[in-house]
Amino acid sequence: MATATSIVRSPAALLFAKVTVSDHKPTPTIQISRFPSKRSCFTALLSSLHHDNNNDDNNNNNNNVISHPKPLSSSQLFNSVSNGSRLRVAYQGVRGAYSEAAAEKAYPNCEAVPCDQFDSAFQAVEKWLVDRAVLPIENSLGGSIHRNYDLLLRHSLHIVGEVKLAVQHCLVANHGVQLEDLSRVLSHPQALAQCENTLTKIGLSREAVDDTALAAKHVALHKLKDTGAVASSSAAKIYGLNILAQNIQDDCDNVTRFLILAREPIIPGIQNPFKTSIVFSLEEGPGVLFKALAVFALRQINLTKIESRPLRNQPLRAADDNNGSKYFDYLFYVDFEASMAEERAQNALRHLKEFATFLRVLGSYPVDTTMM
Numbered sequence: 250m251a252t253a254t255s256i257v258r259s260p261a262a263l264l265f266a267k268v269t270v271s272d273h274k275p276t277p278t279i280q281i282s283r284f285p286s287k288r289s290c291f292t293a294l295l296s297s298l299h300h301d302n303n304n305d306d307n308n309n310n311n312n313n314v315i316s317h318p319k320p321l322s323s324s325q326l327f328n329s330v331s332n333g334s335r336l337r338v339a340y341q342g343v344r345g346a347y348s349e350a351a352a353e354k355a356y357p358n359c360e361a362v363p364c365d366q367f368d369s370a371f372q373a374v375e376k377w378l379v380d381r382a383v384l385p386i387e388n389s390l391g392g393s394i395h396r397n398y399d400l401l402l403r404h405s406l407h408i409v410g411e412v413k414l415a416v417q418h419c420l421v422a423n424h425g426v427q428l429e430d431l432s433r434v435l436s437h438p439q440a441l442a443q444c445e446n447t448l449t450k451i452g453l454s455r456e457a458v459d460d461t462a463l464a465a466k467h468v469a470l471h472k473l474k475d476t477g478a479v480a481s482s483s484a485a486k487i488y489g490l491n492i493l494a495q496n497i498q499d500d501c502d503n504v505t506r507f508l509i510l511a512r513e514p515i516i517p518g519i520q521n522p523f524k525t526s527i528v529f530s531l532e533e534g535p536g537v538l539f540k541a542l543a544v545f546a547l548r549q550i551n552l553t554k555i556e557s558r559p560l561r562n563q564p565l566r567a568a569d570d571n572n573g574s575k576y577f578d579y580l581f582y583v584d585f586e587a588s589m590a591e592e593r594a595q596n597a598l599r600h601l602k603e604f605a606t607f608l609r610v611l612g613s614y615p616v617d618t619t620m621m
């Protein structure tokens with residue numbers, strides 16, 4: 250593969266990003282360095298911008314102007330930013346990944362920007378390299394994407410929408426390669442899990458890579474004869490592979506739900522069906538979770554998802570009875586069917602706050618009704 254590392258300038262945000270340009274795609278992939286000690290142009294520029302922002306704050310203070318984050322209006326939810334340019338939407342993966350299709354479903358005329366990791370997509374929004382990120386959160390067969398639940402809490406972005414995408418996997422290989430030539434298949438762990446039964450029946454060993462399209466790209470670039478990939482038909486087309494089998498997921502109704510993330514929240518509405526996502530933690534004790542969920546049941550608010558994750562900076566708590574035993578401590582992520590503009594949702598959260606040890610609203614956003 251002919252790859253070249255270069256520095257490009259993003260005209261919209263006037264920021265620099267270190268990108269890897271490959272011969273397969275003109276769109277650069279955002280790779281945000283995790284090692285700030287290697288002070289790149291990117292970090293240097295960011296710190297100078299930070300300095301400018303601080304100066305702005307000082308200027309604002311001097312002028313007695315208080316600046317608050319501006320909520321997104323619903324018109325900004327769509328395809329362009331205020332200067333009329335195309336919305337830049339980060340996704341994890343390379344061209345042909347399902348996440349790219351989800352970004353394009355959310356914003357049909359957007360510029361979809363590939364990122365190497367989920368964390369890079371979060372950072373790309375935070376650092377104004379892009380306007381939104383579209384990231385998978387759960388799949389109807391494989392379950393939750395825990396990494397993104399954890400990242401939602403670690404970053405301070407807002408959920409401004411959701412996209413549901415029907416995921417139809419193909420088994421792809423180089424031209425001339427037959428099913429019986431394959432001994433191994435590469436793909437994203439979620440995609441492998443969604444095709445578990447089929448792959449077991451064929452008898453292929455599995456290897457996980459960062460995304461389905463990257464698996465297809467790898468098979469094509471290395472001209473592998475004994476290895477196929479589980480990927481989309483569009484990835485097969487982009488990387489010149491042959492489709493050996495279609496719709497190989499274990500259930501034909503295979504849907505992945507993606508979240509749309511932005512720097513600012515949207516103003517919650519009540520005209521369309523809205524959903525709200527929150528995260529909270531509770532004291533240990535009998536019936537505490539029951540009590541927490543009752544704040545919604547009491548107000549006829551339907552819950553659509555509940556997920557628990559370990560509270561990472563304090564995963565264990567000593568039991569009150571001092572007998573040396575320890576509890577696991579958890580964060581609870583809950584999605585409920587109501588808008589934060591509704592009084593019943595505000596009352597439910599006020600009620601929950603009375604006994605939750607921590608509570609954050611991750612976003613209140615329109616329900617994707619396209620797959621109902």
Ligand SMILES: O=C(O)C(=O)C[C@]1(C(=O)O)C=C[C@@H](O)C=C1
Binds near residue numbers: 342348349394
């Ligand atoms: O690998 C890809 O193509 C992705 O976009 C990632 C991902 C995921 O993380 O769940 C997205 C949708 C499918 O469920 C399989 C994989």
